[in-house]
Amino acid sequence: MRRLNRKETLKVVKELDAFPKIPEDYVKTTSTGGTVSIVTFIVIAGLVISEFMYYLDSRMKYGYDVDTDFNTKLQINIDITVAMKCDYIGADVLDSAGDSAMFKFSGKLKEEPTSFEMTPQQRSWHKTLQTVRKALSEEHAIQDLLFQTGFSSKPTNQPQRVDSGKKLDACRLHGSLTTNKVAGNFHVTIGKSIPHPRGHAHLALMIDPNNYNFSHRIDHFSYGTPVPGIVNPLDGDLKVTNESLQIYQYFIQIVPTKVKTRAAKAHTHQYAVTERERVINHGAGSHGVTGIFFKYELSSLVISVEEVYDPFWKLLVRLCGIVGGVFATSGIINSLMGLIMDVVCCRFNKFKSLKTEEESLPGHHLETDQPPSSPGILASSSSSSTPN
Secondary structure, eight states: OHHHHHHHHHHHHHHTOSSOOOOGGGOOOOHHHHHHHHHHHHHHHHHHHHHHHHHHSOEEEEEEEEOOOOSSEEEEEEEEEESSOTTTEEEEEEETTSOBHHHHSSBOOEEEEEOSSOOHHHHHHHHHHHHHHHHHHHOTHHHHHHHHHTOOOOGGGSOOOOOOSOOOOEEEEEEEEEEESSOEEEEEEESEEEEETTEEEEEOTTSOGGGOOOOEEEEEEEEESOOTTOOOTTTTEEEOOSOSSEEEEEEEEEEEEEEESSSOEEEEEEEEEEEEEEEOBGGGTBOOOSEEEEEEEEOSEEEEEEEEOOOHHHHHHHHHHHHHHHHHHHHHHHHHHHHHHHHHHHHHHHHHHHHHHHHTSTTHHHHHHSOOOOHHHHHHHHHHTSOO
16 A cells, blocks of 8 residues: 555656656757857856855945944044254144144144155055046045955055155154044144144244245045055155145045955044145235145045855855856757758759759750751651651
């Protein structure tokens, strides 16, 4: 009884077989089908390899949300070289709350006498930064590549200057300052900064205005933790002037950013900047204070940047689609090519058989080779042959 039930079950399962097997005696192989099969396997192999490469590669996912973090501080990273001696200039940050970073918060800028002229290695590095910045402004997709490769524009990656005996006619200001997470103003101007009951002031009475020169080079300027993959808009910027009374203004919009990639995982800030420069001439109505001013504001949005990978099940679905689709398409192509070959071969064989039949007819050569007779001769011959 059990054996009978098993046989019936197997019979039912065989009837449900969606892949019937064809005996080899009924299978016909052709050169056309073999060619299509070879091309099919090559195409499948190429598509499968490209699909695996795409699966191993990552993609950047961007998101936007409202910034609700109001208690953290804002870190400003600075590396600027000004074409004046360190004794003549001073730097400070004053935020909208009236606090000065130099005296109320942590961090301090280091002053380092140096030469304003760059070495060949430093010039090459600045040229690379400017090239990357220009490419980013034209094609945003390059930013994804920078995040994935971990490209860094931090000043530690810049070649250090080797003392070559040149005149130290400039001052390098570098370091980090921490201030409130509110709008503020970082500036470099004449005279050292001193505390003041209403804010702060700069002592500039003993410096001759003819010695002012605010030509400057920005090696690095960023907010928050430096993260690989972010090239700041002011990195590699160079301004040169022949005027002594010159003011440079940078209006900056800061956007908090959360980065999560293979190279880094941190909360940092990106920014956009608008530049303006002019010569101070009180007689012409152009007033102001000589120096370099970075006026910044914070955005209410936060951007999240995450490096993601496709799940493995998506790879399997794509591979099944590729293999099945290519096989189905190759089957259609093979059928079409077989049909075309059958039509062409049938017509050729039919034409060949007709020609063979015409050549095999009796008397065919005699009728074609014998010259035609005139009707009179044909009639006389027929009359002479009749019996009396």
